Amino acid sequence: PKTKDGKKWEQCVLYPTGSSNDTLINCPNGWVYDQSIFGYTYTEEANLVCASKPKQSWIATLMQCSCFALLIIGTFADRFGRKTTASFVTIFLFLTCLITQIIMQWIPMTVEMKFALLLLNQFASGLSTAAFSLIFILVLELTSSSHTSVAGNVALVSFTIGECIVTLFAYLAKDWQILKWANTAFIGLVIPYLYFMPESPLYIYSKRQYVQLERLLRRIATTNKRKEEDWYPVYQEFLKNQSSKLLHVNELTFSQKAHRIVTHRPTVVKLLTSALIGFTTLMLYIKISYGLAEMSISPYLGILIGAAVEAAGYITGSLLISTRLARKGSFILMATLTIISVVLIPIILKHSPIATVFIAQFGKFAISGTIIVSWIYVPELFPTSIRGSANGFFIAFSRIGAIIAPIINASTSNEYLPYTFYVPAGLTVIVVLLTLFLPETRCKGMDDEEDYAIN
Structure with a gap:
């Protein structure tokens, strides 16, 4: 039979005798997969199609959920140091990926067991974001306040280079397990450097x-x-x-620190505003990227183009924060450009798909600039003693936005699709207004301590 819209043939069920009067049954002989683009995928190996298709989203979602561990990892970074915590997380994710891949590759098991191991592998892989955020804080703290924009720019542009390298691995491998091995080997190359990596001077000073x-x-x-x-x-x-x-001064216990923070109104306001900034910016980033992924070009080329646009946004954002706009002005400018782009996409889509692609690419440029400003601005809002915890809170909430964006896209009919653009744009307007109440940090040293007596 054909699908409900009558445009395509149904891929999951058929009539056993070819007559439309028969009862529909599931395809009894399995499926044939197109390997021309992605090669041999886990979807093919485990037949994650039709009734099993929701399991595909489990794999992606669990990778995002691992960033919630930053709520704990961030406090460890404040207690044990940036270098120690980042090293532990990196080694843990490498060993977990290595062990699970060895088991999946060479030990016979059921499809269900391999799926469970893959979920564990994906969770560990998601910790790479946690490790990156810790290293990012370390890079900012190793740099003088006048050069944090350069340091942040180098770190995030390097992130886009990593996107290109992983894309190259995927293009050459055309096999999901080979791609997993390539990514794990790449992480393994970083481990020797962890020994030589310096600790944050600001962290040592705060202790x-x-x-x-x-x-x-x-x-x-x-x-x-x-x-x-x-x-x-x-x-x-x-x-x-x-x-x-x-x-x-005597070192406060964890409970004393927590009580001091939650009873200090300025800190609570900054934490909640930072969480909303992280949630909104990453939700818009995923929303825009999700639409660009549907362009009628090679997905590998699409990722490379997106990475180039993203890098341009990072560079622009880092240059802006060094001007008179500073942190707040740069964030508001780039966020405003993002709002305009997101609002225009569903309007222009009805008239010109090509123009929509250009607007969407400009939107990705703008949201990338917004992200780099927020990644530098948010850590500067907090003193060294709680910077890891506050940044973990910021990143964890941003991942909620990353999880929600594709779910909203998949569950919304075409009739209401424009609202999936307008609602995030409206939320971004609220974020911009809240940012006006945050302090400027351009001339504020990262070693400044919070005065908890002022509430």
């Missing part, structure tokens, strides 16, 4: 470990070919000027 801080600063100065007299007198004067409160 008042001054001997270790001096050792690290000397190592950084040596690497940058700075003489002792160029920095050490300044460092000594810096320590001498520290308040007695900072030098002698």
Whole structure:
């Protein structure tokens, strides 16, 4: 039979004798898969089609859900250090992926058992975002406040280069398990560097470990070919000027820190606004990318074009925050351009599909610029002592937006599809208005401490 719209043949059921008077049955002889684009996929191996098709979304969703672990991992980064936590997460995800792939590749098992192992593998793979966010914080804290835009830009543009490399792996492999091995091997190459990676000086300073801080600063100065007299007198004067409160205050317990944060209204407002920023920006990013994925070109080429547009957005955003617009102005400008693009897409789609593609690409450029500004701006809003936890809160809520966007797209009929653009655009307007109440951080050092006495 044909589908309900009468345009295509039904792929999941058939009439046993060819007569429309018969009762429909499931296809008894399995399915034939088109391997010309993606090659041999897990969908083909496990027949995740028809009644089993929802399991495809489990695989993608679980990868996004692993970022909720940042709610815990972020607090570990504040307690044990950026380097220690990032190293642990990276090694854990590498070993988990390695072990599960060995089992899936060479140990015979049922389809259900392999599916469960793949879900575990996907969850571990999703921790790469957690590791990246920790490294991103470390990069910002290793950089002076006047150069955080450059550091953030390098980190996120490198992310788009990684997208291109994974796309190349997928194009060459044409087999889901070979692609998994290539990605895991790529992660393994990073592990030796973890030993040489420095800890954040700001984290060490916040813990008042001054001997270790001096050792690290000397190592950084040596690497940058700075003489002792160029920095050490300044460092000594810096320590001498520290308040007695900072030098002698007792370390608070976790519960005391949590109570101080949740009872401090400015911090709570910044946390909630940051969560909404993360939710909205990533939901729009996925929404726009979801539409671009349906372009009638090679998906590999589509990803490469998207990565180039994304990199251009990151570079533009990082340049803007160094101008008079600073963090808030740059975020508001790029978010406004995103709103305009998202509102125009369903309007122009009715008249010109080609123009819609260009508007959507501009929308991806704008949302990418918005994202890089938010990724730099949000960590700067919080003191070093809670920056990892606050950033974990920000990233975790952004993943909720990433999960919701494709679900809304898949469950909305064409009649109401424009509303899936207008509602996120309206939410972004609210985010822009809330951003007006946040402080500017351009001239604020990342070592500044929050005054919890002001509420």
